[in-house]
Amino acid sequence: MMAIQIDGDVRIIRRLDDAIRAVGSPMPALEEIGDVILKEIDGNFADEGKRLTGRKWVRLKPATVRQRLRAGYEAGPILNRSGDLRGSFAKAANDRKVTVYSGHELFAYHQLGMGHNPKRVMLRFSELMKQEIVAVFTKFIHDALGGKKPRAQKW
Secondary structure (H helix, E strand, O other), rough: OOOOOOOOOHHHHHHHHHHHHHHHHOOOHHHHHHHHHHHHHHHHHHHOOHHHOOOOOOOOOOOHHHHHHHHHOOOOOOOOOOOOOOOHHEEEEOOOOEEEEEOOOOHHHHOOOOOOOOOOOOOOOHHHHHHHHHHHHHHHHHHHOOOOOOOOOOO
């Protein structure tokens, strides 16, 4: 699970809470951020890991390919034999956070490279994802302020 948490100066946290009250619930923006993350995950499955790491996931072993074919599945793509793992990602949002998760039993084994499974990263907080998240929040605040630029605040 990925989490973003702000700890620190109580004055800053109070100002952020004040800003949230002024612009309304950030839940629509958090829902949209969840969609951004889910889109990144799906894109990463589509190009077999290259989207996040610059290199494709470790190839399937020949024995694994033979096993898939005998079971009636195609030889590829990697981590997408039945589509269950790829389709297992979901989001949950409230006024404070968005959580993107997979309840699939094999997610951690592949994400972390545990047991006999090579590491195949499906989810990573990338620079592109950070930029998209900032853009979503910027638009949310801009729209909430009626299209006006926010005033600079003294902290």
